[in-house]
Amino acid sequence: MRQCVRIISRVLVLALSAMGSAFAQATPADWTEPFPSFRIAGNLYYVGSKGLANYLVTTPQGNILINSDLERNVPMIEASIEKLGFHFKDTKILLISHAHWDHDAGSAMIKEMTGATYMVMDGDASVVESGGKTDFQYGKDPTSLYRPTKVNHVLHDGDEVRLGGTVLVAHLTPGHTQGCTTWTMNVTERGKTYNVVIIGSPNVNPGYKLVDNAAYPQISDDYERMWRVLKLLPCDIFLGAHGSYFGLEEKYPQIKEDGANPFVDPEGYKKFIAQKEQDFRTELSRQQPAAKGKTE
Ligand SMILES: [Zn+2]
Numbered sequence: 001m002r003q004c005v006r007i008i009s010r011v012l013v014l015a016l017s018a019m020g021s022a023f024a025q026a027t028p029a030d031w032t033e034p035f036p037s038f039r040i041a042g043n044l045y046y047v048g049s050k051g052l053a054n055y056l057v058t059t060p061q062g063n064i065l066i067n068s069d070l071e072r073n074v075p076m077i078e079a080s081i082e083k084l085g086f087h088f089k090d091t092k093i094l095l096i097s098h099a100h101w102d103h104d105a106g107s108a109m110i111k112e113m114t115g116a117t118y119m120v121m122d123g124d125a126s127v128v129e130s131g132g133k134t135d136f137q138y139g140k141d142p143t144s145l146y147r148p149t150k151v152n153h154v155l156h157d158g159d160e161v162r163l164g165g166t167v168l169v170a171h172l173t174p175g176h177t178q179g180c181t182t183w184t185m186n187v188t189e190r191g192k193t194y195n196v197v198i199i200g201s202p203n204v205n206p207g208y209k210l211v212d213n214a215a216y217p218q219i220s221d222d223y224e225r226m227w228r229v230l231k232l233l234p235c236d237i238f239l240g241a242h243g244s245y246f247g248l249e250e251k252y253p254q255i256k257e258d259g260a261n262p263f264v265d266p267e268g269y270k271k272f273i274a275q276k277e278q279d280f281r282t283e284l285s286r287q288q289p290a291a292k293g294k295t296e
Pocket of ligand 1: 201
Protein backbone atom coordinates (compact mmCIF):
# COMPACT_ATOMS: atom_id res chain seq x y z
CA MET A 1 0.00 0.00 0.00
CA ARG A 2 2.74 2.41 1.04
CA GLN A 3 4.67 1.45 -2.12
CA CYS A 4 1.53 2.12 -4.14
CA VAL A 5 1.10 5.59 -2.59
CA ARG A 6 4.73 6.32 -3.27
CA ILE A 7 4.38 5.31 -6.93
CA ILE A 8 1.20 7.35 -7.34
CA SER A 9 2.79 10.41 -5.78
CA ARG A 10 5.85 10.00 -7.99
CA VAL A 11 3.61 9.81 -11.07
CA LEU A 12 1.77 12.90 -9.86
CA VAL A 13 5.02 14.81 -9.35
CA LEU A 14 6.16 13.80 -12.85
CA ALA A 15 2.83 14.79 -14.37
CA LEU A 16 2.86 18.14 -12.57
CA SER A 17 6.41 18.94 -13.58
CA ALA A 18 5.61 18.03 -17.20
CA MET A 19 2.64 20.41 -17.07
CA GLY A 20 4.84 23.02 -15.45
CA SER A 21 7.23 22.98 -18.37
CA ALA A 22 4.49 23.83 -20.86
CA PHE A 23 2.18 25.82 -18.65
CA ALA A 24 2.24 28.01 -15.60
CA GLN A 25 2.78 26.54 -12.16
CA ALA A 26 0.01 26.63 -9.59
CA THR A 27 -0.16 29.93 -7.69
CA PRO A 28 2.58 29.91 -5.04
CA ALA A 29 1.13 30.59 -1.57
CA ASP A 30 3.43 33.55 -0.88
CA TRP A 31 2.04 35.51 -3.85
CA THR A 32 -1.11 36.27 -1.87
CA GLU A 33 0.45 36.29 1.59
CA PRO A 34 0.38 39.77 3.17
CA PHE A 35 3.63 41.58 3.97
CA PRO A 36 4.01 44.80 5.98
CA SER A 37 4.16 47.95 3.87
CA PHE A 38 7.12 50.21 4.60
CA ARG A 39 9.24 53.08 3.33
CA ILE A 40 12.30 51.85 1.40
CA ALA A 41 13.96 55.27 1.00
CA GLY A 42 12.92 58.80 0.07
CA ASN A 43 9.49 58.76 -1.58
CA LEU A 44 9.66 55.06 -2.48
CA TYR A 45 7.59 52.51 -0.55
CA TYR A 46 7.05 48.74 -0.59
CA VAL A 47 3.33 47.88 -0.86
CA GLY A 48 3.50 44.30 -2.15
CA SER A 49 2.78 40.83 -0.78
CA LYS A 50 5.45 38.44 0.46
CA GLY A 51 6.01 36.99 -3.02
CA LEU A 52 4.89 39.71 -5.44
CA ALA A 53 6.55 43.11 -5.26
CA ASN A 54 4.65 46.40 -5.64
CA TYR A 55 6.19 49.83 -5.27
CA LEU A 56 4.53 53.13 -4.54
CA VAL A 57 6.26 56.36 -5.53
CA THR A 58 4.60 59.32 -3.83
CA THR A 59 4.65 62.86 -5.20
CA PRO A 60 2.80 66.12 -4.42
CA GLN A 61 0.78 65.54 -7.61
CA GLY A 62 -0.36 61.99 -6.87
CA ASN A 63 1.33 58.61 -6.84
CA ILE A 64 2.82 56.05 -9.17
CA LEU A 65 2.20 52.34 -8.57
CA ILE A 66 4.41 49.64 -10.06
CA ASN A 67 2.69 46.26 -10.68
CA SER A 68 -0.92 45.23 -10.14
CA ASP A 69 -0.40 41.50 -9.38
CA LEU A 70 -3.39 39.13 -9.36
CA GLU A 71 -6.87 40.60 -8.86
CA ARG A 72 -6.84 38.89 -5.46
CA ASN A 73 -3.90 41.09 -4.44
CA VAL A 74 -5.56 44.41 -5.27
CA PRO A 75 -7.42 44.87 -1.93
CA MET A 76 -4.14 44.03 -0.18
CA ILE A 77 -2.23 46.64 -2.19
CA GLU A 78 -4.94 49.19 -1.37
CA ALA A 79 -4.74 48.37 2.37
CA SER A 80 -0.92 48.60 2.29
CA ILE A 81 -1.07 52.07 0.72
CA GLU A 82 -3.74 53.35 3.14
CA LYS A 83 -1.80 51.97 6.13
CA LEU A 84 1.14 54.17 5.15
CA GLY A 85 -1.18 57.21 5.25
CA PHE A 86 -1.54 57.59 1.47
CA HIS A 87 -4.64 57.10 -0.65
CA PHE A 88 -5.09 54.37 -3.23
CA LYS A 89 -7.36 56.76 -5.16
CA ASP A 90 -4.38 59.11 -5.61
CA THR A 91 -2.72 56.55 -7.91
CA LYS A 92 -2.28 58.57 -11.10
CA ILE A 93 0.03 56.27 -13.06
CA LEU A 94 0.15 52.46 -13.16
CA LEU A 95 3.30 50.73 -14.45
CA ILE A 96 4.38 47.07 -14.62
CA SER A 97 7.58 45.03 -14.53
CA HIS A 98 6.39 42.80 -17.37
CA ALA A 99 3.24 41.37 -18.93
CA HIS A 100 2.81 38.20 -16.89
CA TRP A 101 -0.36 37.58 -14.89
CA ASP A 102 1.42 37.70 -11.54
CA HIS A 103 2.38 41.33 -12.22
CA ASP A 104 -0.43 42.65 -14.44
CA ALA A 105 -3.69 40.68 -13.99
CA GLY A 106 -5.05 43.24 -11.49
CA SER A 107 -4.47 46.22 -13.79
CA ALA A 108 -8.04 46.46 -15.15
CA MET A 109 -9.36 46.50 -11.58
CA ILE A 110 -6.87 49.15 -10.42
CA LYS A 111 -7.68 51.34 -13.43
CA GLU A 112 -11.38 51.11 -12.59
CA MET A 113 -10.82 51.89 -8.90
CA THR A 114 -8.35 54.76 -9.32
CA GLY A 115 -8.64 56.05 -12.90
CA ALA A 116 -4.85 55.70 -13.22
CA THR A 117 -3.14 56.09 -16.59
CA TYR A 118 -1.71 52.71 -17.61
CA MET A 119 1.72 52.89 -19.25
CA VAL A 120 3.30 49.75 -20.74
CA MET A 121 6.43 49.04 -22.81
CA ASP A 122 5.73 48.48 -26.52
CA GLY A 123 6.76 44.78 -26.57
CA ASP A 124 4.30 44.04 -23.75
CA ALA A 125 1.42 46.38 -24.64
CA SER A 126 -0.32 43.99 -27.06
CA VAL A 127 -0.02 41.13 -24.54
CA VAL A 128 -1.66 43.29 -21.85
CA GLU A 129 -4.44 44.31 -24.25
CA SER A 130 -5.07 40.67 -25.22
CA GLY A 131 -5.30 39.60 -21.57
CA GLY A 132 -2.21 37.43 -21.96
CA LYS A 133 -3.38 35.60 -25.11
CA THR A 134 -0.53 36.85 -27.30
CA ASP A 135 2.20 35.88 -24.81
CA PHE A 136 4.76 33.74 -26.65
CA GLN A 137 4.89 31.09 -23.92
CA TYR A 138 1.68 31.18 -21.88
CA GLY A 139 -0.86 32.49 -24.42
CA LYS A 140 -2.77 29.20 -24.55
CA ASP A 141 -2.61 28.48 -20.83
CA PRO A 142 -6.00 29.40 -19.33
CA THR A 143 -4.48 29.76 -15.84
CA SER A 144 -2.30 32.66 -16.98
CA LEU A 145 -4.94 34.70 -18.81
CA TYR A 146 -6.62 37.74 -17.31
CA ARG A 147 -8.94 40.62 -18.17
CA PRO A 148 -7.70 42.41 -21.32
CA THR A 149 -6.66 45.90 -20.27
CA LYS A 150 -6.44 49.04 -22.37
CA VAL A 151 -2.99 50.63 -22.35
CA ASN A 152 -3.26 54.44 -22.25
CA HIS A 153 0.32 55.18 -23.15
CA VAL A 154 2.84 52.93 -24.91
CA LEU A 155 6.41 53.30 -23.61
CA HIS A 156 9.68 52.88 -25.49
CA ASP A 157 13.18 52.14 -24.25
CA GLY A 158 14.57 55.10 -22.31
CA ASP A 159 11.23 56.87 -21.88
CA GLU A 160 10.79 58.96 -18.76
CA VAL A 161 7.65 58.84 -16.66
CA ARG A 162 7.34 62.15 -14.80
CA LEU A 163 5.00 63.13 -11.98
CA GLY A 164 5.28 65.78 -9.28
CA GLY A 165 9.04 66.21 -9.61
CA THR A 166 9.87 62.50 -9.67
CA VAL A 167 11.27 60.81 -12.79
CA LEU A 168 11.21 57.08 -13.48
CA VAL A 169 13.12 55.74 -16.48
CA ALA A 170 11.85 52.70 -18.43
CA HIS A 171 14.68 50.43 -19.59
CA LEU A 172 13.78 47.71 -22.07
CA THR A 173 15.28 44.49 -20.66
CA PRO A 174 13.60 41.87 -22.88
CA GLY A 175 13.79 38.08 -22.98
CA HIS A 176 11.57 37.02 -20.09
CA THR A 177 8.85 38.91 -21.98
CA GLN A 178 9.29 40.99 -25.12
CA GLY A 179 8.63 44.25 -23.28
CA CYS A 180 10.12 43.34 -19.90
CA THR A 181 10.93 46.64 -18.18
CA THR A 182 13.52 47.54 -15.57
CA TRP A 183 12.66 50.78 -13.78
CA THR A 184 15.23 53.20 -12.42
CA MET A 185 14.84 56.35 -10.35
CA ASN A 186 16.77 58.47 -7.87
CA VAL A 187 15.70 58.83 -4.27
CA THR A 188 17.07 61.25 -1.72
CA GLU A 189 17.49 60.22 1.87
CA ARG A 190 19.15 62.47 4.48
CA GLY A 191 20.78 64.60 1.80
CA LYS A 192 22.21 61.62 -0.08
CA THR A 193 20.98 60.56 -3.52
CA TYR A 194 20.68 56.86 -4.36
CA ASN A 195 20.25 55.07 -7.69
CA VAL A 196 17.31 52.67 -7.49
CA VAL A 197 17.00 49.70 -9.88
CA ILE A 198 13.78 47.63 -10.01
CA ILE A 199 14.60 44.59 -12.16
CA GLY A 200 11.82 43.41 -14.53
CA SER A 201 12.86 39.73 -14.53
CA PRO A 202 16.05 38.00 -15.64
CA ASN A 203 14.58 34.49 -15.37
CA VAL A 204 14.48 31.80 -18.04
CA ASN A 205 11.24 30.08 -17.06
CA PRO A 206 10.79 26.29 -17.30
CA GLY A 207 9.88 25.41 -20.88
CA TYR A 208 11.33 28.58 -22.44
CA LYS A 209 12.86 27.79 -25.85
CA LEU A 210 16.00 29.88 -26.28
CA VAL A 211 16.86 28.24 -29.62
CA ASP A 212 14.58 27.91 -32.69
CA ASN A 213 11.69 29.63 -30.95
CA ALA A 214 9.18 30.31 -33.74
CA ALA A 215 6.98 32.44 -31.44
CA TYR A 216 9.91 34.59 -30.28
CA PRO A 217 12.80 34.14 -32.77
CA GLN A 218 15.08 36.80 -31.23
CA ILE A 219 14.66 35.59 -27.64
CA SER A 220 18.30 34.77 -26.91
CA ASP A 221 19.54 38.02 -28.51
CA ASP A 222 17.04 39.83 -26.29
CA TYR A 223 18.40 38.14 -23.16
CA GLU A 224 21.92 39.19 -24.28
CA ARG A 225 20.68 42.77 -24.57
CA MET A 226 19.23 42.55 -21.06
CA TRP A 227 22.56 41.43 -19.51
CA ARG A 228 24.30 44.36 -21.20
CA VAL A 229 21.71 46.85 -19.95
CA LEU A 230 21.54 45.52 -16.39
CA LYS A 231 25.34 45.49 -16.04
CA LEU A 232 25.55 49.13 -17.10
CA LEU A 233 22.89 50.49 -14.74
CA PRO A 234 24.31 52.20 -11.67
CA CYS A 235 22.65 50.59 -8.65
CA ASP A 236 22.64 51.45 -4.96
CA ILE A 237 19.17 50.27 -3.98
CA PHE A 238 18.52 46.84 -5.46
CA LEU A 239 14.86 45.84 -6.00
CA GLY A 240 12.83 43.70 -8.42
CA ALA A 241 9.49 42.23 -9.45
CA HIS A 242 9.66 39.52 -6.77
CA GLY A 243 10.94 39.98 -3.23
CA SER A 244 13.02 36.83 -3.63
CA TYR A 245 15.27 38.58 -6.18
CA PHE A 246 16.72 40.96 -3.60
CA GLY A 247 16.11 39.18 -0.27
CA LEU A 248 13.05 41.14 0.90
CA GLU A 249 12.34 38.80 3.81
CA GLU A 250 15.94 38.87 5.06
CA LYS A 251 16.43 42.61 4.62
CA TYR A 252 13.12 43.90 5.99
CA PRO A 253 13.85 42.99 9.66
CA GLN A 254 17.23 44.76 9.36
CA ILE A 255 15.64 48.18 8.84
CA LYS A 256 16.58 50.58 11.61
CA GLU A 257 15.45 54.19 11.72
CA ASP A 258 18.97 55.58 12.10
CA GLY A 259 21.07 52.64 10.84
CA ALA A 260 22.39 51.63 7.43
CA ASN A 261 19.65 50.85 4.91
CA PRO A 262 19.70 47.09 4.14
CA PHE A 263 18.22 47.74 0.68
CA VAL A 264 21.37 49.65 -0.31
CA ASP A 265 23.12 46.63 -1.77
CA PRO A 266 25.17 47.27 -4.92
CA GLU A 267 27.15 44.06 -4.42
CA GLY A 268 23.97 42.00 -4.06
CA TYR A 269 22.76 43.49 -7.35
CA LYS A 270 25.95 42.49 -9.20
CA LYS A 271 25.91 39.01 -7.70
CA PHE A 272 22.27 38.46 -8.63
CA ILE A 273 22.84 39.49 -12.27
CA ALA A 274 25.98 37.32 -12.52
CA GLN A 275 24.13 34.29 -11.16
CA LYS A 276 21.12 34.79 -13.46
CA GLU A 277 23.36 35.29 -16.49
CA GLN A 278 25.16 32.07 -15.63
CA ASP A 279 21.82 30.23 -15.35
CA PHE A 280 20.86 31.60 -18.78
CA ARG A 281 24.18 30.45 -20.34
CA THR A 282 23.85 26.99 -18.80
CA GLU A 283 20.32 26.64 -20.22
CA LEU A 284 21.36 28.05 -23.61
CA SER A 285 24.21 25.55 -24.00
CA ARG A 286 21.93 22.72 -22.85
CA GLN A 287 19.47 23.62 -25.63
CA GLN A 288 21.99 24.35 -28.37
CA PRO A 289 23.28 20.80 -29.08
CA ALA A 290 19.70 19.55 -29.37
CA ALA A 291 18.89 22.22 -31.95
CA LYS A 292 22.09 21.48 -33.87
CA GLY A 293 21.27 17.76 -33.93
CA LYS A 294 17.91 18.51 -35.49
CA THR A 295 19.31 20.49 -38.40
CA GLU A 296 22.13 18.06 -39.24
ZN1 LIG B 1 7.26 36.67 -15.33
